[in-house]
Amino acid sequence: MKTVGKSVKKIDSLSLSTGRMKFYDDYSFPDEAYIKMLFSPHAHAKILSIDTSQAEKIDGVIDILHFKNVPRILHTTAGQGFPEPSPYDAVMFDNIMRFVGDRVAAVLAETPAIAIEAISRIKVEYEILEAVFDYEKSMDKGTTVLHSEKDKKYPIPIPYYPEKNIAAEVNIDIGNLEQGIVESDYRFEETFYTHYGAHAMLEPHGVVTYLDENNRLVIITATQVPFHVRRICAMVLQIPIKKIRVIKPRIGGGFGGKQEVFLEYVAGLFTLRTGRPAKIVYTRAEVFQSSRTRHPMRVTIRSGLNKNGQIHALGIEALMNTGAYGSHALTVLSNGGSKVLPLTNKVPHQRFAGTTVYTNLPVGGAYRGYGATQSYFAVGQVMDMMARKIDLDVLDFYKQNTIKVGESSPIFEKLGEGKEGVKMIVDSCGLEECIDLGAKEIGWNSKRNKRIINGTRARGVGMVCLMQGSGIPRIDMGAAYMKMNEDGSFNLDIGATDIGTGSDTILGQIAAETLGVDIEDIIVLSSDTDQTPFDVGAYASSTTFISGEAVRKCALKIKEEIFKVASEMANIPIEKLELKNKQVIWTGGKLDFKDICIYALYTNNQLQIQATASNIADVSPPPFSAHFAEVEVDTATGEFSIVKYVAAVDCGTAINPKLAEGQVEGAVVNGLCWALTEEYKFNENGKMVNADFGRYKIFTAADLPDLKTILVPTYEPSGPYGAKSVSEIAINGPGPAIANAIYDAVGIRIHSLPLTAEKIYEKLKQK
Amino acid sequence: MKVKLNINNHDKLLEIHPGETLLETLRNNNFKGVKCGCGTGDCGACLVILNEDAVNSCQVLTASIDGESVTTIEGIGSMDKPHLIQEELVKAGAVQCGYCTPGIVISAYTLLKKNQNPTDDEIKAALDGNLCRCTGYVKILDGIKNAVKRMSAK
Numbered sequence: 001m002k003t004v005g006k007s008v009k010k011i012d013s014l015s016l017s018t019g020r021m022k023f024y025d026d027y028s029f030p031d032e033a034y035i036k037m038l039f040s041p042h043a044h045a046k047i048l049s050i051d052t053s054q055a056e057k058i059d060g061v062i063d064i065l066h067f068k069n070v071p072r073i074l075h076t077t078a079g080q081g082f083p084e085p086s087p088y089d090a091v092m093f094d095n096i097m098r099f100v101g102d103r104v105a106a107v108l109a110e111t112p113a114i115a116i117e118a119i120s121r122i123k124v125e126y127e128i129l130e131a132v133f134d135y136e137k138s139m140d141k142g143t144t145v146l147h148s149e150k151d152k153k154y155p156i157p158i159p160y161y162p163e164k165n166i167a168a169e170v171n172i173d174i175g176n177l178e179q180g181i182v183e184s185d186y187r188f189e190e191t192f193y194t195h196y197g198a199h200a201m202l203e204p205h206g207v208v209t210y211l212d213e214n215n216r217l218v219i220i221t222a223t224q225v226p227f228h229v230r231r232i233c234a235m236v237l238q239i240p241i242k243k244i245r246v247i248k249p250r251i252g253g254g255f256g257g258k259q260e261v262f263l264e265y266v267a268g269l270f271t272l273r274t275g276r277p278a279k280i281v282y283t284r285a286e287v288f289q290s291s292r293t294r295h296p297m298r299v300t301i302r303s304g305l306n307k308n309g310q311i312h313a314l315g316i317e318a319l320m321n322t323g324a325y326g327s328h329a330l331t332v333l334s335n336g337g338s339k340v341l342p343l344t345n346k347v348p349h350q351r352f353a354g355t356t357v358y359t360n361l362p363v364g365g366a367y368r369g370y371g372a373t374q375s376y377f378a379v380g381q382v383m384d385m386m387a388r389k390i391d392l393d394v395l396d397f398y399k400q401n402t403i404k405v406g407e408s409s410p411i412f413e414k415l416g417e418g419k420e421g422v423k424m425i426v427d428s429c430g431l432e433e434c435i436d437l438g439a440k441e442i443g444w445n446s447k448r449n450k451r452i453i454n455g456t457r458a459r460g461v462g463m464v465c466l467m468q469g470s471g472i473p474r475i476d477m478g479a480a481y482m483k484m485n486e487d488g489s490f491n492l493d494i495g496a497t498d499i500g501t502g503s504d505t506i507l508g509q510i511a512a513e514t515l516g517v518d519i520e521d522i523i524v525l526s527s528d529t530d531q532t533p534f535d536v537g538a539y540a541s542s543t544t545f546i547s548g549e550a551v552r553k554c555a556l557k558i559k560e561e562i563f564k565v566a567s568e569m570a571n572i573p574i575e576k577l578e579l580k581n582k583q584v585i586w587t588g589g590k591l592d593f594k595d596i597c598i599y600a601l602y603t604n605n606q607l608q609i610q611a612t613a614s615n616i617a618d619v620s621p622p623p624f625s626a627h628f629a630e631v632e633v634d635t636a637t638g639e640f641s642i643v644k645y646v647a648a649v650d651c652g653t654a655i656n657p658k659l660a661e662g663q664v665e666g667a668v669v670n671g672l673c674w675a676l677t678e679e680y681k682f683n684e685n686g687k688m689v690n691a692d693f694g695r696y697k698i699f700t701a702a703d704l705p706d707l708k709t710i711l712v713p714t715y716e717p718s719g720p721y722g723a724k725s726v727s728e729i730a731i732n733g734p735g736p737a738i739a740n741a742i743y744d745a746v747g748i749r750i751h752s753l754p755l756t757a758e759k760i761y762e763k764l765k766q767k
Numbered sequence: 768m769k770v771k772l773n774i775n776n777h778d779k780l781l782e783i784h785p786g787e788t789l790l791e792t793l794r795n796n797n798f799k800g801v802k803c804g805c806g807t808g809d810c811g812a813c814l815v816i817l818n819e820d821a822v823n824s825c826q827v828l829t830a831s832i833d834g835e836s837v838t839t840i841e842g843i844g845s846m847d848k849p850h851l852i853q854e855e856l857v858k859a860g861a862v863q864c865g866y867c868t869p870g871i872v873i874s875a876y877t878l879l880k881k882n883q884n885p886t887d888d889e890i891k892a893a894l895d896g897n898l899c900r901c902t903g904y905v906k907i908l909d910g911i912k913n914a915v916k917r918m919s920a921k
């Protein structure tokens with residue numbers, strides 16, 4: 001391989017590092033106007049009256065939107081496949097406010113300062129309603145109901161009981177869990193809690209819209225899902241798709257947070273109403289409070305274990321808090337089973353039972369890991385407990401119980417995304433090697449169960465095994481278009497959405513590899529709904545696997561086209577031709593790419609050498625990973641530190657190893673922060689009180705522990721050049737791996753995130 | 768009101784509002800490489816060099832620095848002539864979304880101006896005001912360490 005498997009430089013990285021590359025906020029237009037939102041100060045309230053007359057009087061106020069002057073179009077803000085597996089429970093502006101941060105109104109003004117001033121002059125009279133903050137009580141009889149409007153429903157048949165605050169329900173059984181537990185030698189029941197989390201991508205959400213010369217609405221937006229933006233905006237604004245063009249510029253990180261469509265249509269409506277370019281940039285506090293979050297979850301594991309080390313029963317019962325709206329309410333929930341249970345595929349009795357409920361708190365959404373993260377915090381600790389119960393090294397316990405090449409899991413078929421899943425055999429699995437290499441790197445054998453003590457400080461090691469998926473089978477589609485230029489370069493136009501992950505580079509590498517050219521010969525254009533073919537967007541760990549295969553197919557077609565022209569030029573049958581070093585060669589002759597393209601464009605039987613291809617997958621091959629943590633806990637105070645963290649990952653072929661490592665490192669540190677320092681703090685009125693980076697603590701380089709990434713290569717036959725996915729899986733590890741290491745060090749179990757010194761101290765005191 | 772600033776070695780006379788931050792002034796004047804990640808002084812995306820020190824430009828009132836000099840990311844290196852810190856960050860794979868990168872470059876640049884041979888801990892300390900959500904910092908630290916090596920080999 002010439003390009004695939006090489007850490008070529010990310011194609012936009014020099015421009016980014018010199019500040020040249022443009023993000024949405026770097027686009028400005030001469031007569032641009034600015035949007036500010038008025039947010040609800042109440043967690044649950046009805047707007048009795050809204051008076052904008054004082055605001056309108058301010059010089060420089062152009063337009064104001066609120067529930068009385070916008071159409072009430074029910075939709076979901078979740079940018080997912082269509083029809084979406086999320087309830088249509090949101091409207092652009094509503095008269096019911098369902099969380100602190102819900103949108104009351106928006107102002108368009110000549111300057112941001114005028115817009116802010118105008119916001120403060122809007123008079124709103126509220127009737128305060130009872131609010132529900134405790135998601136464990138959401139379903140209780142007599143609890144206030146968030147969505148009582150009768151027209152709210154899923155666009156596909158999914159159990160939905162808004163009158164009970166239930167936003168989604170999933171129940172699947174393999175065998176009989178209760179019977180399996182009774183039959184088992186040992187029984188376990190443990191309940192865990194995971195908390196809210198902010199994506200905290202460095203670039204805040206925002207968008208700029210304008211009308212082009214043909215009066216079409218152009219939306220330049222920080223999105224992971226440009227084609228879903230176009231579709232949802234067309235629906236909410238009630239204009240045809242053909243009137244909208246969505247352009248994705250550089251994106252300053254997403255992690256799922258920009259898989260939501262909730263700002264584009266507000267700016268778009270202002271532009272349509274006034275003809276003015278309109279820009280909105282969320283402040284950091286607004287991003288924390290009013291964008292999307294990781295859904296908190298309560299996860300109860302009930303399991304049964306036999307003396308021979310075989311897990312006989314494993315049930316996951318999940319209660320998920322989706323906050324005020326049900327964005328991804330079903331699929332994040334179900335991924336808590338579908339990306340977790342297949343790991344221990346041979347368990348005869350399995351259950352996944354999940355319920356998602358509404359509360360008057362911030363809205364959940366897609367977030368890297370997507371429900372698996374929450375579930376692994378629980379399952380990963382119970383695996384540790386089960387292995388300890390029978391004095392088996394947890395490494396051997398995992399090896400005994402986890403899925404192997406050639407095996408399947410009934411869960412693959414039973415639990416899909418809003419419908420049944422697909423049958424699937426695992427064709428590549430490097431988990432055992434991940435376990436062995438990770439164990440060696442952390443020094444497992446000399447540290448596990450040793451409780452090395454130094455004064456008041458005790459050390460311990462813990463680990464967890466993980467899997468995820470690669471795209472959503474038979475749902476996610478990516479497409480590519482390529483054409484050849486007369487210098488032998490190629491344009492690659494893809495719907496796939498690079499949000500900082502490097503997918504432009506990776507897809508360029510796949511094209512370059514297939515055509516035997518350098519990455520510099522591929523000109524990548526991505527995510528412009530006018531210029532590139534469709535792609536579902538950057539989510540579900542799909543881009544390399546799904547869109548990458550579309551690119552490979554497309555490049556193969558280009559190769560055919562090149563051969564056809566070369567064959568005509570040289571009068572040699574196609575079967576005799578080969579591609580090498582930007583030439584077509586045969587015994588006794590060769591033609592340069594350049595000359596082939598010039599011939600095709602200018603000489604005889606003129607044509608454009610071009611091709612297009614789409615790709616969906618019948619399978620979603622899981623990447624696998626083993627994570628190891630070593631911690632040192634101060635038994636006097638509960639303070640602890642991460643001595644070392646190791647993530648060994650099987651992502652199939654790493655198309656670009658450095659970028660793959662970067663995904664793992666970024667996800668691990670994101671997972672570490674969430675497990676240790678990040679925390680949404682609410683006051684008694686449901687308002688987040690720490691909505692800034694000073695108080696919502698994410699790591700800096702100074703907080704970084706010794707972190708080691710090991711890529712374990714395997715070859716996935718269904719992926720382009722053997723690739724699977726890598727972007728999400730690693731975020732699932734830190735919570736359970738560290739909790740298990742803390743247990744190894746001091747013998748206490750923490751059942752809730754974040755893992756803090758106070759919790760450890762309290763438990764140590766009780767002991 | 769008007770202020771005089773020397774930006775990237777060019778004297779500029781700029782029209783500003785009294786309450787305007789340096790971040791706003793710079794971005795309004797097309798220095799768009801300077802990014803806003805928080806506006807509260809907590810993320811380092813807006814770092815610039817004021818005289819000799821790295822400062823969060825969102826925390827500086829432009830009116831208060833009349834006559835002073837500012838270096839932005841645009842003044843450190845360009846696509847044609849990148850600074851070696853930029854080159855090494857690119858080589859190390861330290862640029863994912865790149866939104867934090869200009870600020871990281873400014874932190875590293877100011878550190879290396881003052882300390883040609885920083886230890887790993889000194890590098891980490893110099894980056895303590897920079898948030899990056901994408902990379903987990905590993906490759907950023909690699910890139911800066913490689914830049915240090917190249918500087919000292921010169």
Ligand code: FES
Binds near residue numbers: 806
């Ligand atoms: S924008 Fe200035 S520190 Fe974040």
Ligand code: FES
Binds near residue numbers: 901902
């Ligand atoms: S590369 Fe995205 S925040 Fe640093």
